[in-house]
Amino acid sequence: MTRTQVLSIDMMGGDHGPPETVPGVAQAAEALPAARFLLHGDEAKIGPELERHPGLKARAEIRHTDKSIASDEKPAVALRRGKGSSMWNAIEAVKAGEADAAISSGNTGGLMAISKLVLRMSIDFDRPCLVASWPGAKGLTTVLDVGANIDCDAERLVEFAIMGEAFHRAVHGVARPTVGLINVGSEDVKGHEEVREAHAILSSGKFDLDYRGFVEGDDLSKNTVDVAVTDGFTGNIMLKTAEGTGRYVEQALKGALTSSPIAMLGAMLARGGLLQFREKLNPPRAAPLLGLNGVVVKSHGGAKARDFRDAVLMASGFAQSDFAAEIERNMKRLSAALAESQASTVEEPS
């Protein structure tokens, strides 16, 4: 890639705004010496922060707007009133070909709705697919969809597999990610019809995918596969269940370690290990929206500078990758496989 990469950033999203987004972008800029940055938002708030980061300032351009999308804005309202906001403008720059990727820590529903309207879907999903990076014993498992597309037929699940695999390679640098389909057991006869049908398509060997079959809820934290696929209903509930369990465990541990003066002393001594432990449990707070004509990365609403840096770096790596071309290749294979399986169904007596 010879052309300079341009990253388009909504500086006003999330709970903190410029005091965290500006240092976050500045940290990313250090790791991306060739990139340029479009900073969308209120110049009066971004400007003073930017003064402290001359390295970034030299490669950044503030695109001023007064308007921003509130973190509790309903998606429909964000769509209706969002035009000209920092979030909208960040995405619009990708659409206009000015930038290679957009990043925002603004509200998820609004970001999905505006991305879909401005960039359009490259695949016929209801909404851009949400991806989670699931921390486990051996690293991260990419899980999708975690909440955007509630009702999914077999074809949709296979599309998630194709996209998740290409994403995992693009962002985590794994040459040939393994893929699994989330189900209630490992046998072919188990589960919903949609899941069994997707399993049959993925098992057909017609895709350039290392498909490993069914995985279960406890396989995620074991990192049994690199990419785990499920519908948005199940994925959202899984993710929230794990988050809830994690929070409960953290609280219970805190209670245990403050239950007596001796336990508190013990906790103080073990502090270094406990901080590492906490770090290990916290998933990355950046997630791409997949299925769009363009790269959009969502950073967590509570993102601090370091989290925001990670989101910018994810977007940069993702935009530089071969993702779009790979998806196109495998989607063509999917159409061919589906056409073939329909043809063979027609041949059989009903």
Added chain:
Amino acid sequence: MTRTQVLSIDMMGGDHGPPETVPGVAQAAEALPAARFLLHGDEAKIGPELERHPGLKARAEIRHTDKSIASDEKPAVALRRGKGSSMWNAIEAVKAGEADAAISSGNTGGLMAISKLVLRMSIDFDRPCLVASWPGAKGLTTVLDVGANIDCDAERLVEFAIMGEAFHRAVHGVARPTVGLINVGSEDVKGHEEVREAHAILSSGKFDLDYRGFVEGDDLSKNTVDVAVTDGFTGNIMLKTAEGTGRYVEQALKGALTSSPIAMLGAMLARGGLLQFREKLNPPRAAPLLGLNGVVVKSHGGAKARDFRDAVLMASGFAQSDFAAEIERNMKRLSAALAESQASTVEEPS
């Protein structure tokens, strides 16, 4: 209740057999001074253990059989070859009216299949509904179905709500348990059609239920409601996700606390608190099979004496409760509500 309660127990199930089941029943017998016990299994193995527990021996009767169901037996095989086994006989005694409840730590699939065949379903489920007791900050939440009935329509979800509520009252002594329906968000417009329809039925106010609407994956460990209802596909995946997360956290914590000599010293000092912490995370290892004409409680395959005691006590409390009558009352209300909603649907122009 004036009649003596009789509990029918498969002594050969699980990983340990009589060395754990006999002391488990003996501990339960101490808490249930009026109950009698039918002990199904190999007399040569049960007898010597029973000698050590004269209190139980005086109220127990060994029903000898050589046959038992292996823990890895497929349900179909358990059905075909299970007749006369300790598990089968334990359930048969309930069917024959000799006993009020059956308890087994044998394999779940076999127990479900044999229970269904011998006792028959009282409700038209595919299989007996599996219930989990979910540990959280304020106590236990009853979650069902966690794996038996994969495809569930709205009516089935409402039946789970009715059964879960009555079960929670019977076993946890909560006079008026609160009930929630698991979904991806709290708004009426979200989720699958089945979930939205079940929500509409439960919200109609025609049941004697304290229905609180939708809950999410992270509400379980917060104990937002006493009873959380979902289909067996989602429930199984949630349960395994939480188990996997719990195991991962435990391993990571262990790693953190052995990462340096000082951390190890700290962990030693905090040991009391950490043991309490572990205890808090471990869910009860007994679960009823719901929807049968009779009480069957499944104890965990790895159940030790104390776990097995808890399963026997759960079965006893459950069998003594008003559960069956309550279910019947609310199921009649459900039929009436469904008939009414169908009638009103017919009236509307299509």
